[in-house]
Amino acid sequence: MALLKFMFLPYPFVTATSLASFTLMASAGLSEFRGKNVEYSKFFCSKASDAEKSNKLTLPSRIAMATLYTPAFLAGVSSFAIFPEENLRFLLLKSAISIHFFKRVFESCFVHKYSGEMGVETMMTILSSYFISSALMIFNQHSTTGLQEPEIDLKSPGILLFFIGISGNFYHHFLLSKLRNEGGNKEYKIPKGGLFGFVVCPHYLFEVLGFWGFAFISQTLFSFAYAMGTTCYLLGRSYATRRWYLSKFEDFPHNVKSMIPFLF
Template identity: 30%
Template sequence: MAHDIFNLICWIWIGIGVITFIVLLKIPQPYGRHSNTNRGPMINNRHGWLIMELPALLVFVYFAQLTTNWLNLTLLTAFALWVWHYFNRAIIYPFRLKTKGKKMPVVIMGPTIFFNLVNGFFNGYWLARFVPEDKIDFNTDLRIFIGAVVFLAGFIINQYHDTLLINLRKGENTGYKIPYGGLFRFVSCPNFLGEIITWLGFFIVTLSLPALAFLIWTLANLVPRALGHHKWYRNEFADYPAKRKAVLPFLV
């Protein structure tokens, strides 16, 4: 595929992401605490996560490995970060969930699988075909290092707060509680904040249009979802901390 055509398709994809953001502000995604059994057939949460997230790992690896330049520092760093993240997301995270048979609507799996297929293709194909030649200089190496550090910081924030949420369901208690600890002091969804920071770091590493598209889609998906969670918490718990924001400390 020619580079200009590839970029055009990426820009169209970004435009769809912006539209999706507007739609999701009005219509919450029907899974988790917003799940609705009237949405049709349901599937076990763990199986659903595995099926939805695995395509992002497999498609990305398939296209990225077509490269002929494995010595490229940007490619190696981006490849390692992506595989690390999605191996955790698709293989490890679903089996950490303590949902006791909780289910999600099958209807939401189609769009998520489609997104992961497209996103994995864009980012993997870009690394294989369009990643710039390495410039062995201080600025390039520093940018990649900073991006990797930001990525890892986001990953740690996400994992830490996911663990706090998972631990709220120890024993036989599978209901929702007010989470405390870490960045929950400031926001209702610090795990989402960590995810946003993760893909900001990935964009810094690559400075690619597909990575920018992924960051925009991450915001389009998680900011409305965080606002929905925040509203749900405030409606569900009379003693919910009044000063917490939804996802961005002191802002949103």
């Protein structure tokens, strides 16, 4: 198969977990597209009634967001001790996962500005998804030890995609945080600067690039399936976000797309 030029030959377990990961993420993206949103940030505040909120166990968003990324970060860091054998590809993947989730914890603690709370159930769902996916990505990479390398080596473009993704994502998260700097104002505003003039969620676009960086570095079926699933989910989430902005701001520019400039 032509695809095998780009990836390691998968075991049945790898194929099964890859299909499951893609299906779950793509289904979540379709739910977002249809308006059934994961309840955090603006969607928790706007969609849930006061009675529903009072019945939910919640945490301050800063604590919840930092908590949900921490297990995936620890999975990346601990993999250096659990799997000390380090060919360059495995070392790059473990490093990329650790850097990515350290950045997310750092942003949650020191960069993001929050307007509400997150349900504990939502937090645990996202936490489990990130942790299990990161652990499986690492384990699937470990399972390739001793196998023949793919005919086409994508490590270098993967490193480039990862750093473009993580840098662009951080920059646009920083721009979002600046919207609420004045006097602790928690009102939502139309984001500006960077690629916000083209898409409402450029931070999602760059996050997707980062996950495709993982896939290119790893070149396992699971990493490609997870990158594709993440793309589907964030396309749905960005579509829901654009729809939310259109409903809240009469002056929101209709030419601004959801996640992909000029296309979607």
